[in-house]
Amino acid sequence: MIVKPLLDAERLLEELDTLASYSDTPKPAITRVIFTKPDLEARAYLGGLCQEAGLSIRQDGLGNIFARWEGSEPDAPAVATGSHYDAIPYAGAYDGTVGVLGGLEAIRALQRGGFRPKRSIELILFTSEEPTRFGMGCLGSRAMAGVLGPDNLRQLTDAEGRTLEEVRQEAGYGAPLEEVVLPEGFYHSFVELHIEQGPILEQDHVPIGVVTAIAAPAALRVTLEGKGGHAGTVLMPDRRDALCAAAEIILGVEAFAKNSGSINTVATTGFCEVYPNAVNSVPSKVRLEIDVRDVEQARRDGVIRSIIQGVEQVGTRREVGYNVQIINIDPPAKAGSEVLKALVSSCGEAGVKFKPMVSRAYHDSLFMARIAPTTMVFIPCRDGVSHRPDEYAVPEDIVRGTYILALTLAKLSYADEKPPQVKDEPMTLND
Numbered sequence: 145m146i147v148k149p150l151l152d153a154e155r156l157l158e159e160l161d162t163l164a165s166y167s168d169t170p171k172p173a174i175t176r177v178i179f180t181k182p183d184l185e186a187r188a189y190l191g192g193l194c195q196e197a198g199l200s201i202r203q204d205g206l207g208n209i210f211a212r213w214e215g216s217e218p219d220a221p222a223v224a225t226g227s228h229y230d231a232i233p234y235a236g237a238y239d240g241t242v243g244v245l246g247g248l249e250a251i252r253a254l255q256r257g258g259f260r261p262k263r264s265i266e267l268i269l270f271t272s273e274e275p276t277r278f279g280m281g282c283l284g285s286r287a288m289a290g291v292l293g294p295d296n297l298r299q300l301t302d303a304e305g306r307t308l309e310e311v312r313q314e315a316g317y318g319a320p321l322e323e324v325v326l327p328e329g330f331y332h333s334f335v336e337l338h339i340e341q342g343p344i345l346e347q348d349h350v351p352i353g354v355v356t357a358i359a360a361p362a363a364l365r366v367t368l369e370g371k372g373g374h375a376g377t378v379l380m381p382d383r384r385d386a387l388c389a390a391a392e393i394i395l396g397v398e399a400f401a402k403n404s405g406s407i408n409t410v411a412t413t414g415f416c417e418v419y420p421n422a423v424n425s426v427p428s429k430v431r432l433e434i435d436v437r438d439v440e441q442a443r444r445d446g447v448i449r450s451i452i453q454g455v456e457q458v459g460t461r462r463e464v465g466y467n468v469q470i471i472n473i474d475p476p477a478k479a480g481s482e483v484l485k486a487l488v489s490s491c492g493e494a495g496v497k498f499k500p501m502v503s504r505a506y507h508d509s510l511f512m513a514r515i516a517p518t519t520m521v522f523i524p525c526r527d528g529v530s531h532r533p534d535e536y537a538v539p540e541d542i543v544r545g546t547y548i549l550a551l552t553l554a555k556l557s558y559a560d561e562k563p564p565q566v567k568d569e570p571m572t573l574n575d
C-alpha cells in the first residue's frame with residue numbers, strides 16, 4: 145500500500161499559535177495549568193478540532209481526551225499517538241503541544257492522502273503531564289497504566305488545599321476514576337512526537353531522534369530535624385545543625401551519582417527548605433528534595449540506596465533526626481521493537497536522517513510503555529531550551545516530525561504481529 149500523507153503545514157503552525165494564546169501569561173510565556181481557565185479553553189479548542197476531523201471523542205474522569213479515527217477492524221487494539229498540552233508557569237509553546245497538534249495533523253494528513261486505517265488510530269490528549277498543580281507528573285498516563293489508582297488520585301491536593309476530586313468535578317469531569325485505567329492490550333502501540341528538550345539533535349544536525357529508551361526517574365524527600373538556637377550563644381560542641389547535615393547529604397548525592405560508573409546516572413538536590421532560615425539562628429529543620437535518574441534501573445536504585453544509607457550515617461553521627469520519603473520511583477522504559485522498526489523504516493522511506501537516542505526527561509510515554517509497545521519521535525529545539533518562553537522549534541522540523549509520525553502510524557495500523565510485552569514492576573525499598 146502506498147501511503148502519501150498530505151500535510152497542511154500552514155494550518156498546523158497556525159493551530160500551534162492559537163493554542164499558545166490559551167495562557168495565564170502573555171506570549172511568548174505560556175502558563176497552562178490543569179483545570180484552570182486556559183486549560184479548559186484549550187480543551188474546548190482541541191476537542192473542536194478533533195471533531196472537525198471526524199474523530200469520535202471519549203473523555204475519562206481525569207480529563208484525558210481520546211479522539212479516534214475508526215479503522216476497518218474497529219475491535220482490534222488501536223494505534224495511539226498524542227502528548228500533553230499543559231504548560232508549567234512561564235513555559236514555551238512547543239513542549240507537548242507539538243505532539244498534540246502534530247498527532248492530529250498526522251491523522252488529517254493521512255485522511256487527505258486517502259489512507260484507510262485497518263487498526264483504528266487514536267489521538268490521546270493527556271491530562272497534566274506537568275506536576276505543577278498536584279505535585280506529580282504524568283497524572284493522566286500514570287492513571288491509564290494503573291500505576292496511580294483511584295484512591296491515590298483522591299488524596300491529591302493542590303497548594304490551596306483543593307482536592308483533585310473537587311476541581312475535576314468542577315471542570316465537568318465526573319466519570320468514576322475507577323474507569324480511567326485501561327484494560328490490558330487496549331492499545332496496539334503508542335508513538336509520541338515531542339521536542340527533544342536537549343541540544344543533541346541540533347548539535348549533530350540530525351532532524352529526527354528515534355527514542356530507544358526513557359530514563360527512569362525517582363524523587364526522594366529528606367526531612368532533617370536538629371536543634372535550633374541563638375547563633376551567638378549555642379557553642380559549637382553543642383550544635384545539632386540540620387543544615388550542616390543537609391550539606392553533607394547534598395554532596396553525597398552528587399558523589400554517588402558521579403561514582404556510579406556511568407555518565408547516564410544523574411542526581412540533583414533541587415530543593416532545600418531551611419527553618420527558620422534566619423542569619424542569627426541555628427537551622428533546626430531542613431527539607432530536601434532529590435531527583436535521581438538513570439537508564440539502568442538497578443544502577444539508579446543502587447544510588448538511591450546509597451543516598452538513604454548516607455542520610456542514616458550523617459543523621460546518626462550528627463545526632464540529627466531524619467526521615468526519607470520516596471515520592472516516586474519509576475522503572476525506565478525500553479521502546480517496543482515493532483514500533484521502533486516502523487519508525488526507523490518510515491525515516492528510511494522519507495529519506496530522513498535519524499539518530500537513536502535516550503530520553504533523559506520523562507514523558508507520558510514512560511507510562512504508556514507499561515501498557516503498549518511505545519517509542520517517541522524527537523525533533524530538534526533551539527539551543528536545547530525548554531520550559532522557558534524562548535523555547536522554539538523551526539517549522540520545517542515540526543512538519544518533518546509530523547510527516548514521519550504519519551508514516552509510522554499508517555504502518556502500525558497495518559502491522560500484524562504483536563510483540564511480547566514485558567511488565568517491569570517498580571521496586572519497593574520498604575520491604
Ligand SMILES: [Zn+2]
Nearest residue numbers: 239240273507
Ligand atoms: Zn512534554
